[in-house]
Amino acid sequence: xxxxxxxxxxxxxxxxxxxxxxVGILEDHGYAAVDxxxxxxxxxxxxxxxxxxxxxxxxSEVGRLRFLKSGRPGMLIGVAxxxxxxxxxxxxxxxxVVDLVFGPDQIDRLPEMLQRAERRERxxxxxxxxxxxxxxxxxxxxxxxxAPTAHVxxxxxCDNNCTFCIVPHTRGREINRPADEIVxxxxxxxxxxxxxxxxxxxxxxxxxxxxTGGPDFPRLLEMAAAVSGxxxxxxxxxxxxxxxxxxxxxxxxIPQVCEFLHLPVQSGSGVVLEMMGREYxxxxxxxxIRRAREICPTLSLSTDLIVGFPGELEEDFELTLSLxxxxxxxxxxxxxxxxxxxxxxxxxxxxxxxxxxxxxxxTLLETARRIGVENAQALLGTEQEILxxxxxxxxxxxxxxTRGNRLVHxxxxxxxxxxxxxxxxxGVLDHSLRGRSIRMAA
Ligand code: SAM
Ligand code: SF4
Ligand code: F3S
Numbered sequence: 158x159x160x161x162x163x164x165x166x167x168x169x170x171x172x173x174x175x176x177x178x179x180v181g182i183l184e185d186h187g188y189a190a191v192d193x194x195x196x197x198x199x200x201x202x203x204x205x206x207x208x209x210x211x212x213x214x215x216x217s218e219v220g221r222l223r224f225l226k227s228g229r230p231g232m233l234i235g236v237a238x239x240x241x242x243x244x245x246x247x248x249x250x251x252x253x254v255v256d257l258v259f260g261p262d263q264i265d266r267l268p269e270m271l272q273r274a275e276r277r278e279r280x281x282x283x284x285x286x287x288x289x290x291x292x293x294x295x296x297x298x299x300x301x302x303x304a305p306t307a308h309v310x311x312x313x314x315c316d317n318n319c320t321f322c323i324v325p326h327t328r329g330r331e332i333n334r335p336a337d338e339i340v341x342x343x344x345x346x347x348x349x350x351x352x353x354x355x356x357x358x359x360x361x362x363x364x365x366x367x368x369t370g371g372p373d374f375p376r377l378l379e380m381a382a383a384v385s386g387x388x389x390x391x392x393x394x395x396x397x398x399x400x401x402x403x404x405x406x407x408x409x410x411i412p413q414v415c416e417f418l419h420l421p422v423q424s425g426s427g428v429v430l431e432m433m434g435r436e437y438x439x440x441x442x443x444x445x446i447r448r449a450r451e452i453c454p455t456l457s458l459s460t461d462l463i464v465g466f467p468g469e470l471e472e473d474f475e476l477t478l479s480l481x482x483x484x485x486x487x488x489x490x491x492x493x494x495x496x497x498x499x500x501x502x503x504x505x506x507x508x509x510x511x512x513x514x515x516x517x518x519x520t521l522l523e524t525a526r527r528i529g530v531e532n533a534q535a536l537l538g539t540e541q542e543i544l545x546x547x548x549x550x551x552x553x554x555x556x557x558x559t560r561g562n563r564l565v566h567x568x569x570x571x572x573x574x575x576x577x578x579x580x581x582x583x584g585v586l587d588h589s590l591r592g593r594s595i596r597m598a599a
Contacts, residue, residue: 162188163197167214168205170357170393171328172238174308175261176203179237181298186268190300195225199233199271204240206323208495215240223254233274235259239327243498245283261313261328262286265294285329293334296342299349305546305575307351309342310334311377312358317396319423320434320502321466321494324359333364336371340380347386352575353544354381356392363399375407382413388577389544389560393419394461398436400445402452409453415560416453420446421461425480426473429466432505439480446484457487457561464521465494465514467505474517481524487532487561489525493518533563533585541565542598545576556589564589 162183166176179201180190194200202218205211215236226232235257236248242260244251249258257274259267260283270280286292293310315324316331343354356377358364364374372380374392381390390413395404397420408416420442424430427439437445450456462477481489493514496503536559543557543565555572557565566589567580577598584591 204238315359323497353389405449405452425477464517465509
């Protein structure tokens with residue numbers, strides 16, 4: 158009998174990618190994915206712990222599942238991802254309703270873990286796998302129909318020590334995936350109709366397999382771009398300390414590589430950057446993006462910022478605002494600093510009061526919104542290539558993204574997901590653009 162599984166994904170692209178593999182493995186083992194947890198025999202929460210709010214969300218979801226399970230006694234509940242990795246057995250002890258807890262390094266063992274959970278064994282698997290034993294799961298497990306855009310992981314973990322960040326604790330040491338595995342996954346996805354590949358990792362531009370005779374990241378981009386059927390390549394996240402001209406050149410010169418760079422700066426204050434352990438200065442960052450724009454003039458830039466890091470003074474925050482004005486990001490992700498267990502900054506003195514964090518966040522978001530809209534208005538009347546991601550037949554509208562990662566809505570006019578279309582930008586909306594299609598692109 159087919160069993161039904163519901164997977165809920167929180168957190169970043171790493172978790173989205175892992176969830177795709179989890180669904181694939183489950184489908185290979187007799188499960189069908191469903192959209193409603195109330196119909197499921199197995200529910201897996203793929204969790205995030207990067208900020209405290211994310212962990213609260215996990216607790217409230219487990220609470221909801223406790224209620225569901227009371228009416229479905231045979232239901233199994235699994236917790237995966239970064240909270241599972243971080244809390245392990247303590248999570249199982251605290252949340253009696255949970256049947257299995259497994260970290261991101263253990264996903265390939267899911268069938269065996271499920272058999273044990275079905276026998277009512279306690280399942281906690283959150284060991285990290287060292288480089289030689291780590292298993293990047295291949296794309297052939299991926300289920301059914303695929304979207305025009307897909308993620309491909311190039312590395313796992315992180316070797317940096319940003320003092321605010323829990324990720325090195327939840328994802329372990331950086332392990333770079335062999336290039337032949339990456340290219341094989343890209344090839345498999347392209348064969349199944351994927352047009353745009355997003356290479357993901359915590360610091361993709363530190364990717365290197367040179368010690369084993371393999372490529373570095375710019376060379377890896379070339380290899381992925383050479384796969385037949387791949388129309389676009391994106392990558393995220395890059396770290397400013399290892400961002401160099403070669404990567405800017407790859408964006409300018411390899412036709413498939415989109416001119417879009419997500420380069421998290423975190424703060425505009427040198428003092429705060431130093432306390433964060435980011436290993437670059439405000440000036441380094443501004444110099445690097447200036448140079449990147451010289452090499453690749455159509456570059457679109459986005460960033461992550463944290464406000465209210467311990468010790469951040471009003472004048473440090475002003476420096477963040479002035480950096481945002483100078484860098485003129487197309488979009489930003491901004492967060493109030495959230496103290497995380499196991500991180501040095503949680504123990505720093507001078508924690509910033511919550512109301513100051515909230516005020517700074519609102520000011521920062523408003524500044525960035527204004528600049529984002531000004532940048533969008535500069536696109537009015539220009540021609541942009543968009544890759545259609547979805548179609549809303551009821552509204553007669555198709556939606557795609559420019560190479561610079563902006564959402565554009567156009568009239569559907571026979572367009573389907575995966576089509577590459579040349580459009581003229583005709584309007585600026587709150588979080589997207591309006592366009593008029595001119596013709597299909599190559
Ligand atoms: N590896 C990427 C990098 O170095 O920028 C980002 C990883 S993290 C998953 C995504 C973003 O979450 C970070 O860029 C940072 O802005 C934010 N973040 C991480 N820890 C945080 C914390 N303790 N409080 C608030 N925001 C945090
Ligand atoms: Fe976290 Fe820093 Fe690693 Fe990014 S580079 S994942 S912010 S420790
Ligand atoms: Fe969250 Fe883990 Fe990603 S903490 S942001 S799911 S690496």
